[in-house]
Amino acid sequence: MKQFWFILFTVCMQFLWCQKPPLEVLQNRLDATTDFNYNKDAGLVFLRLKDSSSLTSFGTTYQQKSNKTAIHQLSKGGHLYALMAATQLKLEDSAWAFGKAFYKNGEKESIKWNETSDYDKIFPYVMADSIGGDLSFESYGFEGGYLKETNRLIWGLQAKYVAKTAYRTIDPRPKNTTSNMEAQASVSYKVNRKKIAALELEAKRYTQHNAVYFYNELGNPILYHFTGLGNHDNKLKGNKKTAYFKGNTFGAALHVVDRNKSGLFASVAYQYYQLKKTLPTFYNVEAANINQNQIRARLGTNLQAGNHHHAIALETSHRKRTGIESILFAASTLEYVKVGERQSYKQLYSNANLQYLYQYKPKENVALFAKPKFFYYQNETTFTTNFVQREVIAKGGELQLGMLYNPNKKSLLQIQATAIADRKSETNWMQKNTYADPNFTKMMHWNNAVLFANYTQYTIEAKYFFALFSKSVLEIKLEGNLQVFDDFESNKSLQIGVQVHL
Amino acid sequence: MYSKLNNLKLICIAFLFATVLVSCNNDDDGVQDTEFTLSLNMPSGVENISIKDISIHIKDQSSGAVETITEVTNNSAMVFLPQGTYEVSVSGNIDYDLDGKTKTAAIQGFKESVPLVNMQESASIDLFLSIIQNDFIIEEIFYTGTLSPDGKQYDGDKYIKLRNSSDKILYADGVAIAQSEFMTVEIKKDLAPDIRNDKFAITDLTIVPGSGKEHPVEPGGTFVVAIDAANHKELNSNSLDLSNADMEIFWADLEDVDNPAVPNMIEAYSFQIFHNRGFRSFAIARMPVSLEQFKADHAYEYTWEFVFGEFKIPQEDETFAIPNDWILDAVNLSVESEFLMLPTSPALDSGWTYCGKVDKDPTRYGKSVRRKELGKDIDGNPIFKDTNNSTLDFEAEAQPSLMQTN
Numbered sequence: 072m073k074q075f076w077f078i079l080f081t082v083c084m085q086f087l088w089c090q091k092p093p094l095e096v097l098q099n100r101l102d103a104t105t106d107f108n109y110n111k112d113a114g115l116v117f118l119r120l121k122d123s124s125s126l127t128s129f130g131t132t133y134q135q136k137s138n139k140t141a142i143h144q145l146s147k148g149g150h151l152y153a154l155m156a157a158t159q160l161k162l163e164d165s166a167w168a169f170g171k172a173f174y175k176n177g178e179k180e181s182i183k184w185n186e187t188s189d190y191d192k193i194f195p196y197v198m199a200d201s202i203g204g205d206l207s208f209e210s211y212g213f214e215g216g217y218l219k220e221t222n223r224l225i226w227g228l229q230a231k232y233v234a235k236t237a238y239r240t241i242d243p244r245p246k247n248t249t250s251n252m253e254a255q256a257s258v259s260y261k262v263n264r265k266k267i268a269a270l271e272l273e274a275k276r277y278t279q280h281n282a283v284y285f286y287n288e289l290g291n292p293i294l295y296h297f298t299g300l301g302n303h304d305n306k307l308k309g310n311k312k313t314a315y316f317k318g319n320t321f322g323a324a325l326h327v328v329d330r331n332k333s334g335l336f337a338s339v340a341y342q343y344y345q346l347k348k349t350l351p352t353f354y355n356v357e358a359a360n361i362n363q364n365q366i367r368a369r370l371g372t373n374l375q376a377g378n379h380h381h382a383i384a385l386e387t388s389h390r391k392r393t394g395i396e397s398i399l400f401a402a403s404t405l406e407y408v409k410v411g412e413r414q415s416y417k418q419l420y421s422n423a424n425l426q427y428l429y430q431y432k433p434k435e436n437v438a439l440f441a442k443p444k445f446f447y448y449q450n451e452t453t454f455t456t457n458f459v460q461r462e463v464i465a466k467g468g469e470l471q472l473g474m475l476y477n478p479n480k481k482s483l484l485q486i487q488a489t490a491i492a493d494r495k496s497e498t499n500w501m502q503k504n505t506y507a508d509p510n511f512t513k514m515m516h517w518n519n520a521v522l523f524a525n526y527t528q529y530t531i532e533a534k535y536f537f538a539l540f541s542k543s544v545l546e547i548k549l550e551g552n553l554q555v556f557d558d559f560e561s562n563k564s565l566q567i568g569v570q571v572h573l
Numbered sequence: 574m575y576s577k578l579n580n581l582k583l584i585c586i587a588f589l590f591a592t593v594l595v596s597c598n599n600d601d602d603g604v605q606d607t608e609f610t611l612s613l614n615m616p617s618g619v620e621n622i623s624i625k626d627i628s629i630h631i632k633d634q635s636s637g638a639v640e641t642i643t644e645v646t647n648n649s650a651m652v653f654l655p656q657g658t659y660e661v662s663v664s665g666n667i668d669y670d671l672d673g674k675t676k677t678a679a680i681q682g683f684k685e686s687v688p689l690v691n692m693q694e695s696a697s698i699d700l701f702l703s704i705i706q707n708d709f710i711i712e713e714i715f716y717t718g719t720l721s722p723d724g725k726q727y728d729g730d731k732y733i734k735l736r737n738s739s740d741k742i743l744y745a746d747g748v749a750i751a752q753s754e755f756m757t758v759e760i761k762k763d764l765a766p767d768i769r770n771d772k773f774a775i776t777d778l779t780i781v782p783g784s785g786k787e788h789p790v791e792p793g794g795t796f797v798v799a800i801d802a803a804n805h806k807e808l809n810s811n812s813l814d815l816s817n818a819d820m821e822i823f824w825a826d827l828e829d830v831d832n833p834a835v836p837n838m839i840e841a842y843s844f845q846i847f848h849n850r851g852f853r854s855f856a857i858a859r860m861p862v863s864l865e866q867f868k869a870d871h872a873y874e875y876t877w878e879f880v881f882g883e884f885k886i887p888q889e890d891e892t893f894a895i896p897n898d899w900i901l902d903a904v905n906l907s908v909e910s911e912f913l914m915l916p917t918s919p920a921l922d923s924g925w926t927y928c929g930k931v932d933k934d935p936t937r938y939g940k941s942v943r944r945k946e947l948g949k950d951i952d953g954n955p956i957f958k959d960t961n962n963s964t965l966d967f968e969a970e971a972q973p974s975l976m977q978t979n
Contacts, residue, residue, distance in 0.1 A: 285933075287935065289720070289724065289726070289933075289935045289938075290929075290931075290932075290933030290934050290935035290936075290937070291931070291933055291934075291935065292931070292934075292935070293910065293930055293931040293934075294931075298635075302636060304635045304636075305633075305634055305635055305636065305637045305909075306634045306635050306658070308909070308910045308931070309908070309909075309910020309911055309930075309931040309932055310910065310911070310931060310932045310933070354882045354883075396635065398635075398656060398657055398658055398688060398689075398690055399658060400658055400686060400688045401685075401686060401760055401913055402760070402762060402880070403759075403760045403761070403762035403878070403879075403880045404758070404759040404760050404761075404913065405880065405881070406762065406880045410658075410688045410690050411656055411688065411689075411690030412656075413604045413605070413655060413656045413657060414604060415604055455604050455655075456604050456633070456635070456636050456638070456655050456657070457636045457637075457638055504638065507637055
């Protein structure tokens with residue numbers, strides 16, 4: 072926490088170097104064509120292109136969620152407080168430094184069959200018990216980077232660190248600490264006045280120490296080490312209460328972007344993720360491995376005609392995750408030796424979507440947009456040793472309508488409304504043998520019902536900015552989300568935020 | 574400039590198609606099967622063996638899936654199994670020749686852990702003639718104790734119940750009760766000598782006193798040995814009344830309470846305390862020699878290696894061991910999540926039973942293991958299942974029988 076406040080203080084001192092008025096900078100950043108052209112998940116080159124002005128922001132957010140319809144391993148609701156400070160500074164001619172720090176504190180409600188954090192990174196190898204409960208968490212992070220533009224090149228470096236701890240104060244008591252370090256390097260070549268070709272490389276290191284404690288002197292429930300689709304490793308069942316995860320990610324991406332948001336743009340990115348699970352109780356014997364390959368591509372084009380801006384993009388991604396369990400031999404009571412391995416788990420996820428953007432600027436201070444999208448995805452998960460397979464194929468559409476309105480030089484209003492319809496066209500579940508424990512049958516029955524359910528999701532977001540003083544802007548943000556299911560309780564969330572931009 | 578732009582467009586389109594092609598690649602992968610050949614080593618000391626029936630259970634220790642084989646060729650069976658580590662248990666019946674006559678006997682075999690990691694693997698398993706004596710059997714072991722109303726452990730109400738399953742009066746005088754030296758939840762690496770196929774190594778021993786005719790038990794009758802022969806309900810409403818037990822275990826050198834109305838077991842070796850999580854095996858035996866002679870002739874010294882990470886520390890221990898021929902009955906106890914090995918020969922017990930599915934299972938209290946009843950004999954006495962396999966012969970996590978009658 073002390074580091075966070077120090078950085079926040081340092082960041083605040085940078086406001087003196089602000090160049091453009093913050094409101095103008097924000098208006099450029101919020102333009103719908105900016106987001107459409109400069110993919111949010113893409114890299115450093117986009118930071119440069121979004122705007123070249125200095126801006127410093129710090130703020131706070133509160134979020135409340137009710138997610139009763141979610142798989143057991145994810146939370147059914149909760150709340151979160153966050154503090155954030157960020158800055159982008161123009162240091163000299165054509166060089167920028169940027170940094171961000173944040174702190175989050177909150178609670179996740181009613182997590183069952185999962186005592187491990189960061190489910191999206193760890194699945195299917197979570198530790199689990201039938202009790203579960205609420206989980207408190209705290210996280211902080213820092214990131215910083217540098218961009219430099221020369222006649223023909225733009226190059227940049229970025230590093231990021233996030234640490235998190237999650238815990239519960241009643242049995243079962245998980246105590247999980249995670250750390251995530253990322254580094255990214257980018258070099259872009261200016262092909263001509265408009266087009267830039269960029270190469271980006273990334274590397275990440277992730278660790279998690281996952282331990283479950285029980286204070287009840289009479290004993291504890293069974294702790295399982297899940298291996299996928301309701302299966303667990305019988306050999307590790309019981310009182311193996313700690314696990315350690317270490318993962319690496321390597322990625323590369325190629326982008327072709329347009330400075331003026333006109334004409335063609337394209338991206339292709341590849342990422343490899345590998346995670347190892349070891350058991351500290353048994354002298355760090357390797358229990359399981361995850362290997363994941365992911366490739367994404369995006370291709371689109373813009374057409375500007377006066378006040379009308381049209382853009383279309385086709386995006387596709389494919390991800391394959393395989394899980395490999397170690398074959399362990401008990402050489403003595405605490406000596407488990409890895410004698411082989413077997414790949415039991417596989418998940419294939421593919422999606423494609425076609426997006427369209429229409430933006431109309433009837434006046435200089437008003438922008439209206441509509442962004443329809445049609446999507447298709449397929450998710451197939453297989454566990455081969457004790458054969459189980461689940462498949463979901465879905466199609467749907469999304470429509471986003473928005474407005475950005477600057478009534479005077481002193482305020483800015485952005486309103487966006489989104490509706491998503493997700494419809495499952497095909498769902499399959501195949502299982503060779505029933506689960507030995509009926510609790511697993513109940514767990515998977517619920518999870519499948521949630522994953523197979525159709526839903527319609529509505530989101531409304533409003534941001535209001537107004538100038539406080541000549542060089543500062545206050546932002547108030549409100550976002551509400553409602554996810555309606557055919558046969559289940561709706562999920563809802565509300566987020567309120569306040570930021571000051573200098 | 575125009576041609577550069579066109580090139581860029583072509584490159585972009587090429588990347589997009591490459592993505593699609595890579596995405597469509599769906600290589601076959603999954604668990605490889607191993608061709609596993611299991612050879613059965615028939616019991617020694619018998620001739621002209623032929624297998625009447627056999628059942629081989631091969632259990633994947635990770636997934637819990639069980640493959641069963643009921644036919645063998647030339648004392649060998651072959652099966653395809655996914656790679657993994659397996660537990661193998663064998664039971665069946667054989668015909669063999671003895672003194673010119675053909676006899677039938679039950680056979681047992683057990684192998685704790687067989688790793689299958691290559692395309693082809695083989696292993697052998699020793700089979701033993703089941704040792705079944707026409708004497709007392711262990712009918713029930715209540716080893717978990719109970720919980721007091723305020724949730725505290727209560728240990729004094731444990732007991733072991735023996736049954737005369739024969740058709741004649743048996744005398745309990747001289748019957749010994751022992752717990753195993755080795756636990757079902759540990760592996761002593763490089764144990765030497767490993768005497769389990771010949772003897773039962775003990776960690777404690779108590780013996781029913783008497784001259785030989787002082788403790789008669791009618792056919793179908795029971796003999797209860799309690800940790801404390803008292804009415805435990807007076808102190809713990811969740812407990813039971815053991816004041817009518819036949820014997821009690823009294824530790825003279827500890828702060829134990831003696832019921833003078835109930836005779837005490839002879840403390841032959843160490844303090845007999847029933848492990849309340851069920852990590853040790855129980856055996857009852859008849860010693861054909863005096864206690865002093867037994868201790869003189871059946872001392873057991875052994876060595877093993879204690880492994881602690883990179884450190885390997887040689888260990889030496891000593892105790893006593895009862896020859897398997899003297900054992901009347903044995904029951905292995907364990908918990909599924911921790912089971913590693915059998916402390917007994919498979920000839921005595923090729924399985925194990927339990928109260929609680931995990932170490933320190935809070936639901937284990939107030940439960941016992943009870944031998945399954947198959948029916949009644951002509952005199953109305955219960956007939957119990959006895960195949961020398963506790964996994965099959967016992968009901969796990971049962972309500973203690975003496976709690977039902979109290």
